[in-house]
Amino acid sequence: MRADCVGLATGDRSWTAAPCDLGALEAGRPRWVLWSASSTPLLPLRPRRVWDLAAVHKVLYGGRRDDPVAVWAAAHELPVPAHHAGGLMLLDAALSPLEGYLVPVRVDGSLHPDAAELADPVRWAELALVVQARQEAALRQLPDPRADPGGPPLRVVTAWAESAAALLCAELEADGLPIDVREANRLVEAVIGNGDRAVRDAPVVQLLRGDDVDLRNPSSVRDALLRLGIDVPDTRSWRLEAYRQAHPLVDALLTWRKAERVATTYGFGWLEQNVRGGRLRGDWSAADGGAGRMTATAGLHSLPAELRPAVAAEPGHLLVRADLGQVEPRVLAAVSGDRGFALAAAEDDLYTPVAATLGVDRPTAKIAVLAAMYGQTSGAAGQALKQMEQTYPTALAFLRAAEEAGRVGNDVRTHGGRLVRVGTGGVGRFTRNAVVQGAAAELFKAWAAVVRNGLGDGQIVLCLHDELLLHVPAEQAQAAVALLHGALERTAGHWARGSGVRFVADVAVVHRWSDAKG
DNA sequence: TCGGTCACGTA
DNA sequence: CGTACGTGACCGAG
Numbered sequence: 001m002r003a004d005c006v007g008l009a010t011g012d013r014s015w016t017a018a019p020c021d022l023g024a025l026e027a028g029r030p031r032w033v034l035w036s037a038s039s040t041p042l043l044p045l046r047p048r049r050v051w052d053l054a055a056v057h058k059v060l061y062g063g064r065r066d067d068p069v070a071v072w073a074a075a076h077e078l079p080v081p082a083h084h085a086g087g088l089m090l091l092d093a094a095l096s097p098l099e100g101y102l103v104p105v106r107v108d109g110s111l112h113p114d115a116a117e118l119a120d121p122v123r124w125a126e127l128a129l130v131v132q133a134r135q136e137a138a139l140r141q142l143p144d145p146r147a148d149p150g151g152p153p154l155r156v157v158t159a160w161a162e163s164a165a166a167l168l169c170a171e172l173e174a175d176g177l178p179i180d181v182r183e184a185n186r187l188v189e190a191v192i193g194n195g196d197r198a199v200r201d202a203p204v205v206q207l208l209r210g211d212d213v214d215l216r217n218p219s220s221v222r223d224a225l226l227r228l229g230i231d232v233p234d235t236r237s238w239r240l241e242a243y244r245q246a247h248p249l250v251d252a253l254l255t256w257r258k259a260e261r262v263a264t265t266y267g268f269g270w271l272e273q274n275v276r277g278g279r280l281r282g283d284w285s286a287a288d289g290g291a292g293r294m295t296a297t298a299g300l301h302s303l304p305a306e307l308r309p310a311v312a313a314e315p316g317h318l319l320v321r322a323d324l325g326q327v328e329p330r331v332l333a334a335v336s337g338d339r340g341f342a343l344a345a346a347e348d349d350l351y352t353p354v355a356a357t358l359g360v361d362r363p364t365a366k367i368a369v370l371a372a373m374y375g376q377t378s379g380a381a382g383q384a385l386k387q388m389e390q391t392y393p394t395a396l397a398f399l400r401a402a403e404e405a406g407r408v409g410n411d412v413r414t415h416g417g418r419l420v421r422v423g424t425g426g427v428g429r430f431t432r433n434a435v436v437q438g439a440a441a442e443l444f445k446a447w448a449a450v451v452r453n454g455l456g457d458g459q460i461v462l463c464l465h466d467e468l469l470l471h472v473p474a475e476q477a478q479a480a481v482a483l484l485h486g487a488l489e490r491t492a493g494h495w496a497r498g499s500g501v502r503f504v505a506d507v508a509v510v511h512r513w514s515d516a517k518g
Numbered sequence: 519t520c521g522g523t524c525a526c527g528t529a
Numbered sequence: 530c531g532t533a534c535g536t537g538a539c540c541g542a543g
């Protein structure tokens with residue numbers, strides 16, 4: 001790893017006296033410019049302010065590529081060369097943007113695939129600054145969608161937050177999630193026994209009474225069910241749920257499935273492979289999904305609830321868990337600019353005023369809101385959806401516009417400025433959801449960034465779409481609680497400025513992740 | 519060995 | 530209800 005992967009520090013201009021205090025997202029210097037936090041040996045420094053060219057590139061242009069060649073090309077409005085089109089070194093200093101130096105820029109203006117190795121470290125850093133300036137200029141071209149713009153431009157703050165998230169991902173990979181290994185093994189054993197396949201299969205096999213069925217082959221299972229008079233198009237558990245009473249085999253099968261899932265995906269092998277020194281580690285991406293959510297491997301985003309007691313604070317430490325309440329409908333209220341919906345989203349519980357306005361009970365109101373956001377097509381939500389259209393026309397028009405864009409193959413941009421690209425033959429429901437899910441993801445990351453920089457000796461050890469898990473020295477737990485609330489208020493106050501929407505976090509200090517809130 | 523399908527954990 | 534992920538077992542094709 002080359003130390004010169006780190007660009008030079010730069011200063012942010014013109015809004016140092018911003019009226020809102022964004023904590024970690026504050027303007028100021030130095031701001032470290034990185035080609036990519038995931039390839040930068042910057043970790044021990046834990047810098048506060050970074051600009052991650054790869055992360056910002058993905059905000060501006062979407063897509064999958066975020067290597068320096070692609071980042072450079074997009075910033076210069078050049079076609080992105082095919083991956084690793086290495087070949088001959090065709091360098092032309094005279095045409096390079098830094099005339100007089102040997103820089104790894106080709107005659108066509110593209111960056112050489114081996115630029116990081118070819119370039120003088122100082123030149124390489126200067127190229128990073130060239131890209132940073134161009135990215136920032138591009139971000140400033142984008143209109144600010146907020147009801148009340150103010151402080152640093154929203155899209156520039158998104159760049160800071162997404163950059164911080166990229167760095168946070170590198171830290172999450174290094175730090176890992178604290179695991180009580182003894183408890184983890186105990187919990188796995190409680191679900192799957194000693195792990196012997198034949199033993200696990202036995203209860204179901206017994207009920208089959210000699211019928212030769214491959215439990216791990218869905219079509220074989222379907223045929224077996226048919227022989228018992230149970231005719232189902234597939235054997236998914238939610239479908240079989242209705243047949244639990246029909247035959248003892250169904251119940252046994254569903255129980256077996258649960259154990260099989262743990263045995264194959266979250267069993268002893270999984271612990272062996274991913275837990276080292278009491279920490280569960282996986283690869284983290286700051287914006288891998290189509291809408292820009294964080295992703296993680298090693299099951300970090302899909303830990304079964306039964307295993308969560310194994311996530312535990314280390315001696316002298318406590319966990320602080322915080323999750324955003326009703327974040328997606330609140331995001332919809334903020335980004336659509338629907339005043340009526342925002343009025344509901346000013347309350348602790350958003351669904352209560354929605355129910356009152358629609359003249360329905362709370363569960364119905366919830367279904368109506370979710371159906372509107374996610375484009376539900378079937379079920380009993382139809383009537384409620386019609387009422388939503390009449391009551392919150394601006395929010396619904398916003399969603400319809402996003403869906404229509406996707407349907408005709410147009411890209412959409414989230415509130416914070418992320419481009420969500422639509423493949424050929426666009427999928428409407430995807431974009432309808434992406435403008436909400438993606439916006440929620442960037443609000444979450446901005447919040448996480450502020451929290452990260454406000455922590456003393458603590459660490460963020462898990463990010464779960466709308467939930468943060470902190471591991472802090474016990475005496476700092478109460479300060480962390482205050483930090484989480486304060487950071488959300490400041491972040492949302494800027495991100496949703498002028499919307500009237502309130503964002504709320506449920507925060508609890510616990511020993512184990514599974515411990516009750518309170 | 520590969521991609522596709524089914525299935526299922528989470529938000 | 531829907532959307533988004535990552536993982537694993539199995540299938541059939543090559």
